[in-house]
Each structure stands twice: as C-alpha cells, then as structure tokens.
Amino acid sequence: MPHQGYGPVGGERGPVRAELARRVAAGTLREDAVQAGIADRLDRLWRELREAALPAKSSALGWLFGRRERPAAPRGVYIHGSVGRGKSMLMDLFFDTAPLERKRRIHFHEFMAEMHGRINAHRAAVKAGEARGDDPIPPVAEAVAAETRLLCFDEFTVTDIADAMILSRLFDALFARGLTLVATSNVAPDDLYRDGLNRPLFLPFVETLKAHTDILFLDAPTDYRMETIGAGDLYVTPLGPDADRRMDALWRSILGGAAERAETLPFRGRSIAVPRAGAGAARFGFADLCARPLGAADFLALAARFHTVVVDGVPVIGAAERNEAKRFILLVDTLYDAHRRLVVSAAAPADRLYRAPSGTEAFEFDRTVSRLIEMRSDAYLAEAERRRTGGEHTMTPAGA
Structure with a gap:
C-alpha cells in the first residue's frame, strides 16, 4: 500500500495523528488504519517543514544567504480516493497545525483564476513599459513563492483548457522556488483532465506532480459522511x-x-x-x-x-x-x-x-x-x- 512506512517517528504521534486518535476516542470518528497511515505521512511532512524553517530563524548565515539560497522544499502529498473517505478532514488537520506563517489553503479554480489575473497584469505592465520580460510565468511564480511556502488544494480537478496549458510550466517554476504542495482529489494524477482538449499538452504536469509529491490512495471502504443519512x-x-x-x-x-x-x-x-x-x-x-x-x-x-x-x-x-x-x-x-x-x-x-x-x-x-x-x-x-x-x-x- 502506498502509505506503508509512514508510521510515527520513534513511536511519537504528530499533531494530525494525535487529533485523529482523539476523535476516535471521543466517538466522533471510527478507527481507520488507512486514514491513520496517511495522517502519519502528513505528520512527517509537518516535521520536515518545521525543520526546514529552523535554519532561517536560528542561523545568522541563514539570514545572510536566505535570499540567495533556497532550501530544498519538502516533498508534498497528493491524496486521492472516493468522496466521504476523510481526505479533506486530514488535509485540514494538517493545514491548521502546519508550523508555517506562509501557508495557504485555497480551491484550485480560485487559485488558477488568480494566476491568470497575475499573468494578464504582467503582460499589461510590459505593454505599458512598467515591467520587462515576455514570459510572465517566472515573475508570477516568484511572487507566489515569496508569499507562500505551503499550498493546499482541496478537491483538486482540472476542467479548463486555459488552466491545463499553463500548469506544467507554472508548477515547475513554483517547485523550483521551494513551494510544497498538498492536495486532495477524487482522481489519481493520471486521470486528471481525462479526455480534455489537447490533453497531451497537459501530461507534463502529471509527471511534475509525481516528481514532487507522494501519491497516496485513501481506499477506505465506506462513505462515512453518508452512511448515517437516509x-x-x-x-x-x-x-x-x-x-x-x-x-x-x-x-x-x-x-x-x-x-x-x-x-x-x-x-x-x-x-x-x-x-x-x-x-x-x-x-x-x-x-x-x-x-x-x-x-x-x-x-x-x-x-x-x-x-x-x-x-x-x-x-x-x-x-x-x-x-x-x-x-x-x-x-x-x-x-x-x-x-x-x-x-x-x-x-x-x-x-x-x-x-x-x-x-x-x-x-x-x-x-x-x-x-x-x-x-x-x-x-x-x-x-x-x-x-x-x-x-x-x-x-x-x-x-x-
């Protein structure tokens, strides 16, 4: 299973797994080994983000060279599976406790609308002589990376060709600038934008996504949200x-x-x-x-x-x-x-x-x-x- 090997470090539970256990003990959730395994993986990312932030805060050299040398971004997580399995809950538990100030949780379509707006604004600035460079992706990625180190997408899906055409280059640039991505989706990366217009042009993004995130399948057997609703x-x-x-x-x-x-x-x-x-x-x-x-x-x-x-x-x-x-x-x-x-x-x-x-x-x-x-x-x-x-x-x- 893709989540095996992500158990608590030294037996110590991180904040996501600990909150999951608390809810199980309180009777608001059922015990679920698959959810627990993914919680452990998110807790590992929590620790990696915390450790990556330490040099910049504690080291004089970190402050001196922080603008020139970007630390390697911790590898992100992409969780997919059917509705009602707890993907959003797990991501929210992680996001709420993530030890970063520069973190953002946003719906994918809203984020992409913002990116198109920034791209158009850059092109307008170039036309007005207020900015330089024909390619808007690098400056837009630079601005986003300066604002955000952790980006969380819930229910990630791609339906728009305009989004599909820029995703690979945009996220190549964002990952190169130290961004970590956590996303949930109902579909595996290989099934994103399936049957979409000009899909071959979108496929490099799928490889980029696989290169920078662990792909985890939340294959719990039950839609917990709906089984009590008649x-x-x-x-x-x-x-x-x-x-x-x-x-x-x-x-x-x-x-x-x-x-x-x-x-x-x-x-x-x-x-x-x-x-x-x-x-x-x-x-x-x-x-x-x-x-x-x-x-x-x-x-x-x-x-x-x-x-x-x-x-x-x-x-x-x-x-x-x-x-x-x-x-x-x-x-x-x-x-x-x-x-x-x-x-x-x-x-x-x-x-x-x-x-x-x-x-x-x-x-x-x-x-x-x-x-x-x-x-x-x-x-x-x-x-x-x-x-x-x-x-x-x-x-x-x-x-x-």
Whole structure:
C-alpha cells in the first residue's frame, strides 16, 4: 500500500495523528488504519517543514544567504480516493497545525483564476513599459513563492483548457522556488483532465506532480459522511427550530470533520459567492440562489464544483415570486441532470411548495416536484454515488 512506512517517528504521534486518535476516542470518528497511515505521512511532512524553517530563524548565515539560497522544499502529498473517505478532514488537520506563517489553503479554480489575473497584469505592465520580460510565468511564480511556502488544494480537478496549458510550466517554476504542495482529489494524477482538449499538452504536469509529491490512495471502504443519512433526511419540512437542528446535523455529517469556509467560485469573469463550503459540498439559503440574478450557467458551475448542495429555508412560493420559482426549477433541473445530491429544508412538502393557479411555472413545477421526490430514491442516490466514486462527477460548465 502506498502509505506503508509512514508510521510515527520513534513511536511519537504528530499533531494530525494525535487529533485523529482523539476523535476516535471521543466517538466522533471510527478507527481507520488507512486514514491513520496517511495522517502519519502528513505528520512527517509537518516535521520536515518545521525543520526546514529552523535554519532561517536560528542561523545568522541563514539570514545572510536566505535570499540567495533556497532550501530544498519538502516533498508534498497528493491524496486521492472516493468522496466521504476523510481526505479533506486530514488535509485540514494538517493545514491548521502546519508550523508555517506562509501557508495557504485555497480551491484550485480560485487559485488558477488568480494566476491568470497575475499573468494578464504582467503582460499589461510590459505593454505599458512598467515591467520587462515576455514570459510572465517566472515573475508570477516568484511572487507566489515569496508569499507562500505551503499550498493546499482541496478537491483538486482540472476542467479548463486555459488552466491545463499553463500548469506544467507554472508548477515547475513554483517547485523550483521551494513551494510544497498538498492536495486532495477524487482522481489519481493520471486521470486528471481525462479526455480534455489537447490533453497531451497537459501530461507534463502529471509527471511534475509525481516528481514532487507522494501519491497516496485513501481506499477506505465506506462513505462515512453518508452512511448515517437516509433518503428521508434529504427533504426536511416544515421549517422551524427542529428543521434547523436537523439541517445542521446533516451538514456536520456531510462535512465529516472537514472545515467549512466561505468560498468564491470564479466563473465567466465574475464570481459566485458560496457562503458555506467544505468536503465537496456547498450550503446556501434559498435567497442566495433564487433571489439573485443567477441562471443555468451559474448552476452548471455549482454542479461542476460540488457533489452535494444544501438549500435552507425554501418558502411556499406564490405567483408574485415568479422569478424565484423559475430559478428554483432551474436549480433542481440542473442538479438532477448532473446527478448531484440535493438536501432541502422547506416550508411544505414538495407538492405544496408552489401555489399559483396557472402559468408556465405552475406546469414546470410539476416536473420539479417529481424530481425532488426521485432525487431521494435509492436508485437516484446509488447512481449519484456511482458517478462520484467512479470519477465521473466532473463536468465543465458550458462556455466556461
């Protein structure tokens, strides 16, 4: 197994393994030998990062020559496996305790949008005579490496050709400048950007990734987050304190110990605000998605990024809320077509949510009711799970 040989040094547990053991003892996690092995590997990286930082702090020569001589970066870690196995939780435990000030945890798509922005800014500066050099990759990599020694990507996936074309050169430059990468993904490196446009041009990045990270497979047999969630838990009604408590408990189960953060999803030159995100899932209030000017392409972007969408507080919708009804119909249609999991709290059962006597939306909402019911069926959930665990969850938004 790829994680063998990463046991505690001298029998001493590091912070990741120690916290994992604490949660097992508290009953919030099950004991899992595969997770423990990966935790030990992350703890080894924790020690290597700490040791690499010591010369710069304790040695006069380190201060004197620090700008000229870059220490060799500790080898990073790439953890892949199906959803719900604890990848995000392990990375978050590592990131939160990593003994560095210059560390960053960011979603891959957000990071790449930032890199494209920096590249464009450099080109504009060259055109204006404010910078020199036709190749923007070295100065951009230099700036990123000056800010960040440890970069953590959760749910790493490549769907955009513009990202694919620059990844190899960008990360060659970043690794050469002392950056360490930790990433989680649902797919092995060899399966990244599979069937993507001009994929042969992307393949050097795969070799770069293998050269600078240990590839670990988290092959735990169970989706721990979902085994305690039944189909009846996916649609909670009526609204009220009890529904809020149930939704919060479901959200904790979905996170499975991973940290949640607000996230910004760059898309078509703008951004979609995600108030709460973690472990490949997103949580919104009804108004976040249906009272804002969002359309099919936005919902496709959400479906491409998240395998589970949680929506709190769906009200009874009347004829006066025609726009909200249209967006809710479109949201359900998009998630249904993508076989994403949807968790909803609502003011009424699905067949009593829309109360308009006539109109196009009344007709279309009948389909929405049918889909909301089907999305809780064993067959639908099994197919959604098959697509996630089979690496078929990635989709590219139209026009992205």
